[in-house]
Amino acid sequence: MDTKNIIFAIILSTLVLVVWATFFEVPPVNQNLKNNNEKIIKKNDTSPSPSIEKTKPSSKVLRGEAIKSVERVSLENQNIKGSISLEGGVIDDITFKNYNVSLNSQDKVIFLNPKNSEEGYYIGTGWTAADKENLDLPLENTIWKIKGNKNLSPNNPILLEWKNNQGLIFLKKIELDDKFLFTITQTIKNTSNKAYQFYPYAQITRNYKPEVTPIYILHEGFIGMFDEELKEEDYEDIDKNKFSKSSTKGWLGITDKYWLTAIVPENGSKFQSEFISTNGKYKANFIITEPKILNPNTSINNVVSSFVAAKEVDVIDDYAEKLSIEKFDLAIDWGWFYFITKPLFFVIHYFFKITGNFGVAIIILTALVRLAFFPLANYSFRSMAKMKILQPEMIRLKELHKDDKTKLQQEMMALYKRENVNPISGCLPVLIQIPFFFAVYKMLFVTIEMRQQPFFGWIQDLSARDPTSIFNLFGLIPWDPPTFLMIGVWPIIMGLSMYLQQKLNPAPADPIQAKIFMFFPLFLTIILAPFPSGLVIYWTVSNILTIAQQWVIMRGTKVKTVR
Numbered sequence: 001m002d003t004k005n006i007i008f009a010i011i012l013s014t015l016v017l018v019v020w021a022t023f024f025e026v027p028p029v030n031q032n033l034k035n036n037n038e039k040i041i042k043k044n045d046t047s048p049s050p051s052i053e054k055t056k057p058s059s060k061v062l063r064g065e066a067i068k069s070v071e072r073v074s075l076e077n078q079n080i081k082g083s084i085s086l087e088g089g090v091i092d093d094i095t096f097k098n099y100n101v102s103l104n105s106q107d108k109v110i111f112l113n114p115k116n117s118e119e120g121y122y123i124g125t126g127w128t129a130a131d132k133e134n135l136d137l138p139l140e141n142t143i144w145k146i147k148g149n150k151n152l153s154p155n156n157p158i159l160l161e162w163k164n165n166q167g168l169i170f171l172k173k174i175e176l177d178d179k180f181l182f183t184i185t186q187t188i189k190n191t192s193n194k195a196y197q198f199y200p201y202a203q204i205t206r207n208y209k210p211e212v213t214p215i216y217i218l219h220e221g222f223i224g225m226f227d228e229e230l231k232e233e234d235y236e237d238i239d240k241n242k243f244s245k246s247s248t249k250g251w252l253g254i255t256d257k258y259w260l261t262a263i264v265p266e267n268g269s270k271f272q273s274e275f276i277s278t279n280g281k282y283k284a285n286f287i288i289t290e291p292k293i294l295n296p297n298t299s300i301n302n303v304v305s306s307f308v309a310a311k312e313v314d315v316i317d318d319y320a321e322k323l324s325i326e327k328f329d330l331a332i333d334w335g336w337f338y339f340i341t342k343p344l345f346f347v348i349h350y351f352f353k354i355t356g357n358f359g360v361a362i363i364i365l366t367a368l369v370r371l372a373f374f375p376l377a378n379y380s381f382r383s384m385a386k387m388k389i390l391q392p393e394m395i396r397l398k399e400l401h402k403d404d405k406t407k408l409q410q411e412m413m414a415l416y417k418r419e420n421v422n423p424i425s426g427c428l429p430v431l432i433q434i435p436f437f438f439a440v441y442k443m444l445f446v447t448i449e450m451r452q453q454p455f456f457g458w459i460q461d462l463s464a465r466d467p468t469s470i471f472n473l474f475g476l477i478p479w480d481p482p483t484f485l486m487i488g489v490w491p492i493i494m495g496l497s498m499y500l501q502q503k504l505n506p507a508p509a510d511p512i513q514a515k516i517f518m519f520f521p522l523f524l525t526i527i528l529a530p531f532p533s534g535l536v537i538y539w540t541v542s543n544i545l546t547i548a549q550q551w552v553i554m555r556g557t558k559v560k561t562v563r
Helices: 003-024 063-068 235-240 313-322 338-355 358-372 374-389 391-400 405-419 427-446 470-475 489-504 511-518 520-528 533-555
Strands: 038-042 072-076 080-085 090-100 108-112 121-129 145-147 158-163 168-176 181-190 196-206 221-226 229-233 241-247 250-255 259-264 271-278 281-288 292-294 299-310
Touching (some): 121 259, 121 299, 196 259, 221 235, 221 271, 229 241, 250 271, 250 281, 292 299, 299 313, 313 338, 358 427, 358 533, 391 405
Antiparallel strands (some): 038 241, 158 168, 221 250, 250 259
């Protein structure tokens, strides 16, 4: 890759980011109806959204105090542990057992929190009715009774019960698999002589707006698949307008970078979904719009699938297939290069299983990518090698015809044709590498499998930047440089490899231009230093393999005698 192509790569990469942010990130939706089923509702509009909220907000307490303040049912499997509150029958206490908060901490990631804690985040289910004003229904302050088993675990469901004074018995059977799935079967038994109409619902509530990743390549916020349309809404979007859509299949939830809450309506049900912000709380909910008729001395039920998940690729894909959840794999933000990013992940994950090291797997992937495009790169490098050999003749022609641009162009084209040189062929390797560069970046950035994965030596997290810095002599000086001075070993190696590449390519004829180009390896070193170290390793190894290939081709390349 010559220096012109490096500039081309930077410009094209920037263009891709701008286009991505402009066209592929979800913008605020306009006020017009998109179709008969989807609409944006003004915040002051009324809607039949279900609610398990009290009319008065409760005062906030510490998480531990909130957990101890109500009776609970404990839950645990090999991935999560926590409890379910008998006040409201909500899932509001979940910790991921297999994920630490950081590399330097043994504390596990706490995900869901009780509603009256500072970072309340919980999932509730229930029923609303056509005559709800005259009917006692279980709400968020309802105290449920536990019947039988008091510890929820795989193959050991729990049963919650609540009775009103109108002859209705409400039951919740909650099951937990060995990963991240809660199956909630809601039942109402009617012992009265009256008939009722009920509408089941489920709701995710988050009492706060979390800090999201300040970058355009990742969506964090509301997400849902409605029929076959993926919708992604930022918190800021929902602060402005409520989102509502009617569907017959799909799922919805709230997604973070690595974690997900999602609720899935019962198969075959028509449902109305909402993303809404009220009083600083964010809610994603659905309500079944076709009523369930409850006649005297009968019962009705409804099943809700609820996920409190670490977004592990194999697990999410397995749920999507086994439960027939429409495009549930898109809960992981694979991005615009989905067709490249996801297959690349599976290739890297395969080599990880063999080698036990994701860094080594990335190196193997890099070699495979270079091998796949070896013939095309050979063609490009041969043309570039000839360009370098022809450079003295090109300079002579520029001097000879400096006052006649047309003649100079004719002579240059004749030279290219005589020597079978394509002056733009050097762009091909750049064009090829850009999609893979972004795909590897996306994969490193969004997949939890890459989180806190070590390489060798000082690289203990391939998804994070190189933690060393040349400005404290890589740790020899007891000083922590500011973030913008964190230029580590791997970025420097990458910059040196780009400098060597540059030396193998034709130098610009303009001496000022040549001096400017000399700074590009340094410029890219600084630019790429904050990127995930796994990506820098990928780029460095790719450069080294390119240098080796280019050097061999240049040694064997000759041109005709220039006339």
